[in-house]
Amino acid sequence: MHPVIPSIPVKVGNLFIGGNHPVVIQSMTNTDTLDTEATVEQCKRLFDAGCQMVRITAPGLKEARNLEKIKNELRQSGYEGPLVADIHFLPDAALVAAGIVEKVRINPGNYCDRKTGKTEFSKAERQAEIERITQRLSPLVEVCRKQGTAIRIGVNQGSLSERIVARYGNTPQAMVESALEFLQIFESLDFDQLVISMKSSRVRTMDKAVRMLVERMRRKGRIYPLHLGVTEAGDGEDARVVSTIGIGSLLLDGIGNTIRVSLTEPPENEIPVAKDILEAVEILQGYTEQALDTVEVVYPDILGLKGWKDGTKGQDLARLVTYIRWGRLLLQGYTGDFKIKGKAFTEEEKETIMDNLYQAVGLRSHKTRFIACPSCGRTKYDIQSVLAKVKARFPDYPNLTIAVMGCIVNGPGEMADADYGYIGCGNGQVNLYRKGELVQSHIPENEALDALEALIRAEHNPRTGH
Ligand code: SF4
Secondary structure, rough: OOOOOOOEEEEOOOOOOOOOOEEEEEEEEOOOOOHHHHHHHHHHHHHHOOOOOOEEEOOOOHHHHHHHHHHHHHOOOOOOOOOOEOOOHHHHHHHHHHHHEEEEEEEEOOOOOOOOOOOOOOOOHHHHHHHHHHHHHHHHHHHHHOOEEEEEEEEEHHHHOOOHHHOOOOOHHHHHHHHHHHHHHHEEEEEEEHEEEOOOOHHHHHHHHOOOOOOOHHHHHHEEEEEEOOOEEEHHHHHHHHHHHHHHHHHHHOOEEEEEEOOOOOOHHHHHHHHHHHHHHHHOOOHHHHHHHOOHHHHHHHHOOOOOOOOOOHHHHHHHHHHHHHEEEEEEEEOOOOOOOOOOOHHHHHHHHHHHHHHHHOOOOOOOOOEEOOOOOOOOOOOOHHHHHHHHOOOOOOOOEEEEEEEOHHHHHHHHOOOOEEEEOOOOOOOOOOEEEEEEEEEHHHHHHHHHHHHHHHOOOOOOOH
């Protein structure tokens, strides 16, 4: 699938992101980066599934150095797909990684800023911070220029810098300003091999921020390629629905050059979902708005083309097409009534799709909203099974968001809008949070679910959520 909005092309190893190149599918490992064998094997599984680029976390210098071993083993086994290092907090790790892998992701909210609790910044203080960041980015740019390494400015709503939040709040605009601030610094250093992402666990926020950024870049006359994804989407059907709507709605409008479906599941599960989203968007692009209004006409075509007869693929694609088509309109403010028509679904399935649509775009809630990070090399517990248990124990709190996060480094910030949070902190222990505040720490894991239940039940009744 090709993007419609032209951006500058960015070379990432043997691929290009942006320009008129097809949308690239990527994912991320969740193994310990120091476990070379497990990481290499997971990368291979991802590439075999059709992933084109794999990101690996490098939380420290040791992990950054180990990327070389991982890359060498992959290349020796004939896997040529680009690798990306994921960096938070440690510019030195970025410097090492930039000499090894084809792309480095940095987070403008924490590249060289730590939280201090400061809520006000004078103009002079802001300027001093920009100068400090420029100094810290300058050596990275030099390595990237020399090695032909690209950089992703990876903005996450949950980890914006205090300087940005103090000025713009925790808003889509703040995300845009954060990206543009770093973009301007890179441009001042004469470096343009950049990809930008604007992630949030809320589809609406992500959609708004990306569209706003595109508009600002368009006005500046230079559009950089965009990486799309809904972060902390969780697992199962709910995660697939929010990713399909978030990513698909933007792709349908020609926005986006690389995508990552983020699931708290084995990462190779992300790839078929990403492929299906691209396929569903391509189908939708083949129809005019008027034709889409008469979905009875559209579905038989889709289903006829995509194996309606064996009852498999056609059904999935029909669902994806429905989510993207209506999700995009709801995100754009459509307030009219609509009905899912056609023979693709039973009446019960249609009802479920409607409920999922409204829940995903944040307009109505019929069940607990769960968010969970996809986990990475920082995760020190079995987040996938814990998420399943949390979802099974607390399904009926429609007004609550419960987060299950993989690490205490980024987890607390990135789940800041959750009402309750569960984070495994290693050594079989768990920290519990309420509205972003740590309320119980180092609980043995086998007691943590009961402790979370006691915490929630002290303040809320199931179903009413009050
Ligand atoms: S929050 Fe999850 S994905 Fe993010 S760094 Fe921590 S473990 Fe990794």
